[in-house]
Amino acid sequence: MRRLLLAALVAFTAAPAVAASASTPLDLETVMANPDWIGQAVESPYWSVDGRSVYYSLKRDGSPLRDLYRVDPATGQSVKLDPAALAQADGPAVFDRAHKHAAFILHGDVFVVDLASGRRSQVTRTPQDESAPRFSADGRALQFRDGNDWYSHDLASGVTAPVAVLKFADDPQAKQPDALGERQLELFKTLRQIKADRQARRDEDKALAAADPGRAPLPFFLGDKITPVDSELSPDGRWLLLVTAPKGHEEGKAPEVTHYVTDSGYAEQKETRVYVGRKDPAPQSLLLLDLANRQSYPLAADTLPGIKDDPLKELRARAVAALQKAGKADQAKALKAPEQRAVRIISSADDGGGGGIVWSDDGRNLAIQLRAIDNKDRWIASVDFTKHALVNQQRLTDHAWINWNFNDFGWLKDGRTLWYLSEQTGWSQLYVKPLDGKAKALTAGKFEVSHPQLSEDGQWFYLRTNQVAPYSYDVYRVPSAGGELARVTNYQGMDDFALSPDGTRLAVLHSSPYVLPQLAVQPSAGGTPRELTNTMKAAFSARDWIAPKIVEVKSSHGAGSIWAKYYGPAGEDSSPKPAVIFVHGAGYLQNVTLSWSNYFREQLFHNLLVQQGYVVLDMDYRASEGYGRDWRTAIYRQMGHPELEDLLDGKAWLVKHHHVDPQRVGIYGGSYGGFMTEMALLRAPGQFAAGAALRPVSDWTLYNHEYTSDILNDPQLDPEAYAASSPIEYAEKLQDPLLIQHGLIDDNVLAEDSIRLYQRFIELHKKNFWMSLYPLERHGFVHADSWYDEYRRIDELFETYVKPVKEATTH
Numbered sequence: 001m002r003r004l005l006l007a008a009l010v011a012f013t014a015a016p017a018v019a020a021s022a023s024t025p026l027d028l029e030t031v032m033a034n035p036d037w038i039g040q041a042v043e044s045p046y047w048s049v050d051g052r053s054v055y056y057s058l059k060r061d062g063s064p065l066r067d068l069y070r071v072d073p074a075t076g077q078s079v080k081l082d083p084a085a086l087a088q089a090d091g092p093a094v095f096d097r098a099h100k101h102a103a104f105i106l107h108g109d110v111f112v113v114d115l116a117s118g119r120r121s122q123v124t125r126t127p128q129d130e131s132a133p134r135f136s137a138d139g140r141a142l143q144f145r146d147g148n149d150w151y152s153h154d155l156a157s158g159v160t161a162p163v164a165v166l167k168f169a170d171d172p173q174a175k176q177p178d179a180l181g182e183r184q185l186e187l188f189k190t191l192r193q194i195k196a197d198r199q200a201r202r203d204e205d206k207a208l209a210a211a212d213p214g215r216a217p218l219p220f221f222l223g224d225k226i227t228p229v230d231s232e233l234s235p236d237g238r239w240l241l242l243v244t245a246p247k248g249h250e251e252g253k254a255p256e257v258t259h260y261v262t263d264s265g266y267a268e269q270k271e272t273r274v275y276v277g278r279k280d281p282a283p284q285s286l287l288l289l290d291l292a293n294r295q296s297y298p299l300a301a302d303t304l305p306g307i308k309d310d311p312l313k314e315l316r317a318r319a320v321a322a323l324q325k326a327g328k329a330d331q332a333k334a335l336k337a338p339e340q341r342a343v344r345i346i347s348s349a350d351d352g353g354g355g356g357i358v359w360s361d362d363g364r365n366l367a368i369q370l371r372a373i374d375n376k377d378r379w380i381a382s383v384d385f386t387k388h389a390l391v392n393q394q395r396l397t398d399h400a401w402i403n404w405n406f407n408d409f410g411w412l413k414d415g416r417t418l419w420y421l422s423e424q425t426g427w428s429q430l431y432v433k434p435l436d437g438k439a440k441a442l443t444a445g446k447f448e449v450s451h452p453q454l455s456e457d458g459q460w461f462y463l464r465t466n467q468v469a470p471y472s473y474d475v476y477r478v479p480s481a482g483g484e485l486a487r488v489t490n491y492q493g494m495d496d497f498a499l500s501p502d503g504t505r506l507a508v509l510h511s512s513p514y515v516l517p518q519l520a521v522q523p524s525a526g527g528t529p530r531e532l533t534n535t536m537k538a539a540f541s542a543r544d545w546i547a548p549k550i551v552e553v554k555s556s557h558g559a560g561s562i563w564a565k566y567y568g569p570a571g572e573d574s575s576p577k578p579a580v581i582f583v584h585g586a587g588y589l590q591n592v593t594l595s596w597s598n599y600f601r602e603q604l605f606h607n608l609l610v611q612q613g614y615v616v617l618d619m620d621y622r623a624s625e626g627y628g629r630d631w632r633t634a635i636y637r638q639m640g641h642p643e644l645e646d647l648l649d650g651k652a653w654l655v656k657h658h659h660v661d662p663q664r665v666g667i668y669g670g671s672y673g674g675f676m677t678e679m680a681l682l683r684a685p686g687q688f689a690a691g692a693a694l695r696p697v698s699d700w701t702l703y704n705h706e707y708t709s710d711i712l713n714d715p716q717l718d719p720e721a722y723a724a725s726s727p728i729e730y731a732e733k734l735q736d737p738l739l740i741q742h743g744l745i746d747d748n749v750l751a752e753d754s755i756r757l758y759q760r761f762i763e764l765h766k767k768n769f770w771m772s773l774y775p776l777e778r779h780g781f782v783h784a785d786s787w788y789d790e791y792r793r794i795d796e797l798f799e800t801y802v803k804p805v806k807e808a809t810t811h
Helices: 179-187 189-211 313-325 329-334 600-611 629-633 642-658 672-683 705-712 719-725 727-733 751-763 784-801
Strands: 043-047 054-059 066-071 078-080 101-106 109-114 120-122 131-135 141-146 149-154 160-162 165-167 219-221 226-233 239-246 256-259 268-271 285-290 295-299 343-345 357-359 366-372 377-384 389-397 409-411 417-422 429-434 449-454 460-469 472-479 494-499 505-512 515-523 549-554 561-567 577-583 615-619 660-670 690-694 738-743 769-774
Touching: 043 494, 043 505, 054 515, 101 131, 101 141, 109 141, 141 226, 149 226, 179 189, 226 357, 239 366, 313 329, 357 409, 366 409, 377 417, 389 417, 389 429, 417 449, 429 449, 449 494, 460 494, 472 494, 549 642, 561 600, 561 642, 577 600, 577 642, 577 672, 600 615, 600 784, 615 642, 642 660, 642 672, 660 672, 660 784, 672 690, 672 727, 672 738, 690 784, 705 719, 727 751, 738 751, 738 784, 751 769, 769 784
Parallel strands: 165 219, 577 615, 577 660, 660 690, 690 738, 738 769
Antiparallel strands: 043 054, 054 066, 066 078, 101 109, 109 120, 131 141, 141 149, 149 160, 226 239, 239 285, 256 268, 285 295, 343 366, 357 366, 366 377, 377 389, 409 417, 417 429, 449 460, 460 472, 494 505, 505 515, 549 561, 561 615
């Protein structure tokens, strides 16, 4: 993951017994127990090939394994599939243009179904995992991939064959003799005959391959200087687009993490990710292969608008001048701007949506999404097959960084009109653009559009938006030709959806603060939903949980509204009370919604805190998702600064509206929330009575490249941003109690980050700081014992330093 997450949705240990009585006071053992006692979230719904059933997955109690279920939307009856039934299940299906055949992947193999007869055929049976099935433009073949190799299965003959054989080596037959070799050929007629025979066999192979399509294709020799990254075959089988990178690109030295508690009994070292700025990711290039004529063409990026600009020109000049002044000429030279910025192709694995290469259904047009390696520009380009060149269709520029989300794009059914998401107005909206025409917005407003799905008939886009309120999400639809954006569902906590094969129904995942994602089906044009699942456990549902109240905190710094969730007792009095502010992780993540939260344990902990006399505020500070580009990029080059302003505004709001004692406010959070806890205590000493920083980033120079360089640029280029944004730079200001907690085998935010800050406190002779380490935990804790110990310490910290009046606390 390129995002900094506090991810811990599931604990994979046996669930302890949990009291079921709603009247029993809440306790920490219950709150931090294995979450199987809550129930299981419905996951990954998809429609059966015939559209009569919906499949979904549920985690097993006491196990990380998932079971597949099939539910009949008409009756609501669900069946868990046993191994025999699993062998006959469908996978998420794709359909040919005439809707005569469907195909899917099941247990890593490819299957095809004749829709008229229902006959199902297995296409592959291999130890590899095939993927990306789709039908050819003429409907006669099924295409699929194994890694970067593509295959075509002829539906009539049943023959499966590779569409191209790629050799990342030099063609041995193309090697020309040097002077000595030429002399040998002049001297020896036998060598000349051997060479002529070899050429004759090669010419014969070419002739036979051209005349007989039943033969395996001859190999493409692409040289030994590149390595494949991605590939996409055109639906007509004519073209193969390759994304390549330089072979042997070094990513820089990777730090190691020590695993102390191991099966072997010996401490073991394991490599993790490279630090930011140690080496740029490998630049990528595009190679277009003409499979019919056996030609290859590089698609150069040099015609993309702005590709030769330097968006970091001013920072670069300042950094170079400072290095030259310090006598570091070699380092200054290394910062010289390239004549042309390198690019990378957005892939669905790296990004929140989209994928970097999309062919039109007929295979006549191709669109590619590229990013500058500095992530300040995104281009969507089509391909001119006559000139073998990229043609820019849309350029998105961001002074900070192009968002990781909202990069979906594709083709309308005419195969000549692009659709795409863009933040060009400051909010993710949906656009369409003919290749030779102007772009048109299908949606507009101060809300975010995501999850676009084009209906099979091409008439509608189905979308997830928060048009009603930033925290409220539902399915909407808009005509692909333009028209009204109309609301389809009314859950306010809609998490995901899948359109039925005939386009008439939606399978909808929805949730609420204390109800895990559940499955419903409703008409795609709107209407009454039919609820299909209830996977909550009685012990959890029986409790009287505190409904978080969504509140609006006004920014005192001109940022507008900061949305937050407030937890307090049903009947509040005017006596001074202690409070806790929770800070969510990831930075770019939205926790103030009407859905089930990633931070469900924290939400239950907040119930316990209220029971103990606190009130709690959980804020979507600046940098959070759901509030547009300006909210997201407010932290550019100054992480921890706008966010702290928002948290302090939250504290002032608690004091003003809920009689909170300003001397008795604690703060805690994990990952980015842990970083913000440290920034709050170190940049605003005296504002918080105590803080708990879980798996925090303390020095951004130790985090990964992809996430950090987007927000702070490279440390060599922008050292000021790193100094301003790293808690370790403010260590001398520590005066309030700080508890640091970290998993020792965390390979996202490394434990060394916290240990280095701890050593800094030691050398500064600071007091009231502690650290607890968890030998078997990574970034997202998965063991209930660790969760319990972690929050027991947080609870004790607040009980000691936040709950009492300030005068009774000794520092």
